[in-house]
Amino acid sequence: MKAVIALALKDLRLLRRDGFGMFWIAAFPLLFALFFGAVISSFSLGEGRTLALAVIDEEQSAGSKEFVDRLKKIASLRIESIPLDEAQQAVRKGKLAAYLVIQSGFGEGGVQFGGPGKKLELGIDPARRADGAMLRGLLMQAAFADMQELFSDPAKGQAMARKALRELENAKDIDPFRKATFALFIKGLDEFLQAAPKVPAKKGGMNLIDLQEKAVTREIERPRSAFEVTFPQSILWGLMGCVASFSISIVLERNQGTFLRLRTSPLSWMQVLAGKALGCFLTSAFVALLLLLFASLVLGVRLGDPALLALAIASTAICFTGLTMFFATLGRTEAGVSGAGWGIMMPMSMIGGGMVPLMAMPRWMQILSNFSPVKWGILVLEGAVWRGFSLSDMLMPCGILLGVGIVGFALGVLRLRTE
Amino acid sequence: MIEVADLQKAYGSLKAVDGVSFHVERGEAFALLGPNGAGKSTTLLILAGVLAADAGTIRLAGDLDPTKRDVRYKLGLAPQALALYEQLTAAENLAFFGRLYDLSGAKLQERIDATLDLAGLADRRNDYVKSFSGGMKRRLNLAVALVHEPAVVFLDEPTVGVDPQSRNYIFETIERLRAAGLTIVYTTHYMEEAARLCRRIAIMDHGKILALDTLEGLVRNHGGHASVEVEFAETPPAGTTLPGPLEGTKLLFSSDRPQEELSRLFQAGLRVTHFDVAHPTLETVFLNLTGRRLRDE
Numbered sequence: 236m237k238a239v240i241a242l243a244l245k246d247l248r249l250l251r252r253d254g255f256g257m258f259w260i261a262a263f264p265l266l267f268a269l270f271f272g273a274v275i276s277s278f279s280l281g282e283g284r285t286l287a288l289a290v291i292d293e294e295q296s297a298g299s300k301e302f303v304d305r306l307k308k309i310a311s312l313r314i315e316s317i318p319l320d321e322a323q324q325a326v327r328k329g330k331l332a333a334y335l336v337i338q339s340g341f342g343e344g345g346v347q348f349g350g351p352g353k354k355l356e357l358g359i360d361p362a363r364r365a366d367g368a369m370l371r372g373l374l375m376q377a378a379f380a381d382m383q384e385l386f387s388d389p390a391k392g393q394a395m396a397r398k399a400l401r402e403l404e405n406a407k408d409i410d411p412f413r414k415a416t417f418a419l420f421i422k423g424l425d426e427f428l429q430a431a432p433k434v435p436a437k438k439g440g441m442n443l444i445d446l447q448e449k450a451v452t453r454e455i456e457r458p459r460s461a462f463e464v465t466f467p468q469s470i471l472w473g474l475m476g477c478v479a480s481f482s483i484s485i486v487l488e489r490n491q492g493t494f495l496r497l498r499t500s501p502l503s504w505m506q507v508l509a510g511k512a513l514g515c516f517l518t519s520a521f522v523a524l525l526l527l528l529f530a531s532l533v534l535g536v537r538l539g540d541p542a543l544l545a546l547a548i549a550s551t552a553i554c555f556t557g558l559t560m561f562f563a564t565l566g567r568t569e570a571g572v573s574g575a576g577w578g579i580m581m582p583m584s585m586i587g588g589g590m591v592p593l594m595a596m597p598r599w600m601q602i603l604s605n606f607s608p609v610k611w612g613i614l615v616l617e618g619a620v621w622r623g624f625s626l627s628d629m630l631m632p633c634g635i636l637l638g639v640g641i642v643g644f645a646l647g648v649l650r651l652r653t654e
Numbered sequence: 655m656i657e658v659a660d661l662q663k664a665y666g667s668l669k670a671v672d673g674v675s676f677h678v679e680r681g682e683a684f685a686l687l688g689p690n691g692a693g694k695s696t697t698l699l700i701l702a703g704v705l706a707a708d709a710g711t712i713r714l715a716g717d718l719d720p721t722k723r724d725v726r727y728k729l730g731l732a733p734q735a736l737a738l739y740e741q742l743t744a745a746e747n748l749a750f751f752g753r754l755y756d757l758s759g760a761k762l763q764e765r766i767d768a769t770l771d772l773a774g775l776a777d778r779r780n781d782y783v784k785s786f787s788g789g790m791k792r793r794l795n796l797a798v799a800l801v802h803e804p805a806v807v808f809l810d811e812p813t814v815g816v817d818p819q820s821r822n823y824i825f826e827t828i829e830r831l832r833a834a835g836l837t838i839v840y841t842t843h844y845m846e847e848a849a850r851l852c853r854r855i856a857i858m859d860h861g862k863i864l865a866l867d868t869l870e871g872l873v874r875n876h877g878g879h880a881s882v883e884v885e886f887a888e889t890p891p892a893g894t895t896l897p898g899p900l901e902g903t904k905l906l907f908s909s910d911r912p913q914e915e916l917s918r919l920f921q922a923g924l925r926v927t928h929f930d931v932a933h934p935t936l937e938t939v940f941l942n943l944t945g946r947r948l949r950d951e
Contacts, residue, residue, distance in 0.1 A: 241753035245739070245746075252741045492737030496798070499702050500754040501726045 238502055242510025243517065246484060250518060253480075260476035261522055265529065268469030272462040272534070286366055286373075287313045289322035289334040298342035302353075305377040306335075312373060326358055332366050333359035335374070353378060389428040396425045458621045463537065464592050466530040467616035470548075471589045471609050473522040474555040475580050481515040482562040482576040483569050490569070504651040511563065512556050512644060519552035527620075539619045543629055547615035550633040550640075554608050557640030560647035583607040611635045655680040655806060655837045656701065661710035663696055663861075670696040671707070672861035683828070683838040685848035687936070688858035694841035695734055697858075698808050701839065702731045715805060727755060730804035732796045734811045734841075740784040744775050744794055747783060748801050755802035765801050772830070773797035774823055789820025796824060806837040813847065825850060845936035857940060864943045869936070876942050877934025879908040882915065887925035894922060 250256055290306060292299050307314045315322075315331065322334035336356035355374065359367050400421045403414060458464050488494035497507050527544070530536035538544055562576040584590055586600060587609025593601055604610040611632040618624030618632070656678040663671040671693045678684040686694040699705040701712060703720035711718065717725045738747055748766045757765055770776045773793035783791060792812060799807055809828070813821045828851050832838060842848055848855045849869050856866040865876055882897075884905040890896065897915045898907025909915045912931045919926060941947055 237756060237758065238754045241750055245742070245750045248746070249739065249741050491739065492733055492735045493739060495704060495733050495735075496731065496737045496751060497754075498704050499726060499729060499731045500751075501723045501756075502754060503723075 238500070239506050239510040239513060242497075242502075242507065243513035246481070246511060246514035247517065250480060250514070256476075256480045260473055260480060260518065261525060263476060264469035264473035264522065264526055267472050268462065268465040268526065268530065271468070272460070272465040285311050285313045286332040286370060287315060287330070288370065289315045289317050289325065289331050290337065291317075291319045291322060291334065292337045294337050294339050294341045296342045299337045302337065302341070302377055305380050306373070309373055309376065311369070323358060326360065329360075333357055333370055335370075393425055393428045396421050396428060400425070458617075459537065460534065462530055462534045463621045464617075466526055466534075466536055467613045467620060468589055468592070470523045470526050470551070470616055471584065471587075471612050473526060474519050474551065474612070475584065475589075477515055477519045477522065478555055478559045478562065478576050478580055479573060481511065481518070481556075481559045483572050484511055484514075485563040486567060486569050486572050489567060505648050508560050508563075508644065508648050508651060512560050515559050516552050516556040519555055520548055523548045523552065523616075537621055539621070539623070543624060543626065544616075544619040546626075546629055546633055547619040550615055550636040551612040553640040554612065554636035554643075555640070557643030557647075558608070559643070561643040561650075564647045564650035580609075583609045586610070588613050608636060608639050655682070655715060656684075656839065657711075657713040658697075658701070659711045661697065661700060661712070662708045663693075663700060663705065664708055669861045671700065674710070674858075674861070674863055676856055676863060676866055678837060678839060680837055681832075681835040682854065683832045683840060683852040685852035685855045686839070686841045686858055687843065687845065687848045687855050687940075689843055692843075692858040693861035694858055695810050696861075698731075698810050698839060698841055702729060702808050704731075727802065728805040730799035730802065730807040732799040732807070732809045732812050734814060736791050736795050738783050738791060738794060738798065741782065743780050743782055744770060744786075744797075745779040747794065747798060751798050752801045757802060765803065769797040769801045772800065772827055787817070787820075789816040789823075792816045792820055793823060793827070796827060800831070804836075806839070807831065809838060809840045811841055811843070813842070813844070845940070849936060855936070857936075857943060859944050865939065872936065872939045873934050876939040878938060878942055879910045880912040880934065881908050881932040882906070882912045883930045883932075884916070884919065884926055885928040887927050890924050894924070 250260075288306070290303055292303055303314070306312055317325070319334070319336065322331065325331040326334055334357075336358070338354035338356060340354045342353075357367075357370060357374070359370065361367075400418060403409070403417055403421065406414065409417075485494065488497060502510070527536070527538060527548075531538050558580075559576075562572060562579070565575045566572040584607070586604050587593075587607030588596070588604060589609045593604060593610065593613070596604070614622075615624070615629055615632045615636065618629055622628075656676075658677065659675050661671050661674040662669070674693070674697055676684070686692075686697060688694050696705065700707045701714065701720060703726065712720060714720045714725055715728050719725065720729065739750070742750065745766055748769055749762060752762045752765055766779075767776070770779050773796060775790060775794060775797070778786070778790065783794065786794065792815075796809070796812055799809070812828075813824050816824070825847070828838065828840070832851070838852075840848070840852055854866065854868050855872060856863045857872070858864065865872055867875065882905075886903045886905065889903055890900065896905055896907075896919075897909060898905055905919075907915070916926075916929060916931075937947065
């Protein structure tokens with residue numbers, strides 16, 4: 236065992252003195268995580284999302300201004316006041332979600348039975364269905380608040396009721412039976428409002444609906460920041476850097492003649508490869524820890540349960556160490572081994588979510604990704620960091636990673652023995 | 655210590671080692687002398703357990719298998735190509751290879767110090783190997799083979815490409831090892847090295863051992879006679895018995911007893927102005943055995 240450790244420490248010392256190799260193992264993954272984290276952060280991950288809405292108030296009445304004020308108070312809306320043509324241009328270019336025109340007659344609408352509603356025009360790309368639905372809901376919310384105010388202030392309500400009654404009496408195109416029914420209702424309303432005290436809207440008054448809201452948190456965990464997505468990815472890139480560095484170490488031993496000394500030493504092939512593997516594993520685990528510590532201390536990335544995180548790091552490092560030992564025995568030249576290593580790892584990374592997050596991939600690629608250890612590596616790291624995996628959730632992906640690692644190592648030993 | 659019987663190794667149709675047999679006594683320095691491609695290094699690598707022989711047997715330190723773990727502790731190899739980590743220091747190289755043979759602690763430090771002294775590199779112990787001259791690397795290459803105190807050391811052309819100073823240092827090191835009782839198998843294509851360092855020499859060519867003996871034995875049995883050249887002051891009188899043909903005043907002949915022939919000429923009263931005796935060497939031996947010069951290879 237001492238000889239195996241000596242072999243691992245020697246490889247680590249050589250790696251430490253290879254600045255270029257260290258860049259690809261530690262610095263590149265960090266830059267990857269920071270760069271893509273910053274890029275993805277500029278897009279929304281769904282939480283705290285706001286819609287930019289241009290509002291053009293053509294009526295400029297007290298009622299329309301109150302309506303705009305109510306819209307401004309809605310947290311999920313960002314209201315901009317710009318001319319209509321600018322608003323249309325901004326919507327076309329995707330700089331605004333939509334524009335809303337408060338047309339003349341807005342204040343007259345919505346209070347007359349059988350009459351027109353409040354006159355609004357919403358300009359939005361039909362493809363943005365979700366945004367459209369959300370906006371319609373928010374506009375209804377603001378309009379209902381208008382109605383609520385009407386019933387909270389009896390004097391204002393009475394004035395509106397009497398105005399409605401006058402308009403009803405003058406109306407000629409309403410059926411006499413319906414006219415009489417509406418008149419009876421409005422008169423009753425007028426009397427009711429006359430008797431009702433003025434109550435501030437916030438303290439009660441008459442509500443159209445009595446809605447009790449109950450917060451139900453979604454069970455599916457979400458990353459709190461883009462860095463919680465990019466750092467597990469970056470760890471996989473770090474591990475691929477380890478693959479690149481350590482897979483050529485046997486070829487380097489051959490080239491510098493030291494492989495001959497290892498062959499004549501008392502070490503078996505398994506011990507030689509175990510020494511190489513130990514160095515690779517320690518470097519992989521160290522890089523993963525280093526990246527996660529940086530992410531946690533500097534960027535506030537959660538580290539989850541330490542035991543599960545350790546299991547995730549160890550499983551992933553073992554997997555990639557085993558693969559490295561297999562790649563290391565594939566050829567006899569640096570170019571051959573390095574080419575084979577990258578040639579296998581790049582597609583694995585592409586389909587496994589090492590480049591584009593799995594959640595952004597089409598369904599068929601997500602299925603294909605099951606064949607890539609990169610996917611399982613990212614999954615267990617994300618599971619420990621933000622997916623909230625339990626031990627039982629971790630067992631299957633960790634088992635796959637360990638299996639791949641053990642098979643890779645065994646194939647490497649077999650190849651050396653049969654040389 | 656080492657017994658080799660009918661060793662054979664072929665690469666396709668090329669017989670690299672073709673029925674080689676020899677034995678090496680404990681504490682003996684033994685040379686395999688021959689041109690490049692003679693099969694010396696292949697023989698050595700089979701002895702070190704790096705290559706498997708196609709046929710034949712090896713008995714090394716009483717064991718038939720040189721790849722056995724116990725046997726490997728007793729063997730040291732200084733390969734023909736340098737086998738060092740250039741990014742490590744001299745001491746780090748020795749420490750690493752020492753640990754492969756279970757050395758540690760004070761014993762390891764002691765061996766590192768001893769081998770650095772032996773190689774004359776004590777003052778460069780903490781320098782990276784990449785900063786060493788070719789000769790220094792050769793000396794360290796030898797030191798690494800000795801760090802674990804092997805009983806048998808295989809030295810494969812240990813002086814290739816080194817400066818005369820380092821070469822002499824390596825010679826002196828090997829002479830000290832020989833004096834200390836180490837068993838040495840030494841391959842070279844330099845006759846003077848084999849002659850200086852080894853008690854017995856096996857001359858190899860085309861995978862075969864052509865002759866194996868001490869230097870004196872090889873010369874005596876395969877070197878032929880000494881060549882003698884004599885210059886007379888005047889042409890010897892007619893009827894004088896001479897050991898060879900006369901060309902003007904110059905006499906050329908070969909003899910296994912050149913001193914006796916020369917004294918016979920002096921006793922005959924002939925006035926000799928100059929004479930030269932060329933005794934047979936390993937070069938002559940090789941020429942006689944193969945029909946070509948070793949240096950031509």
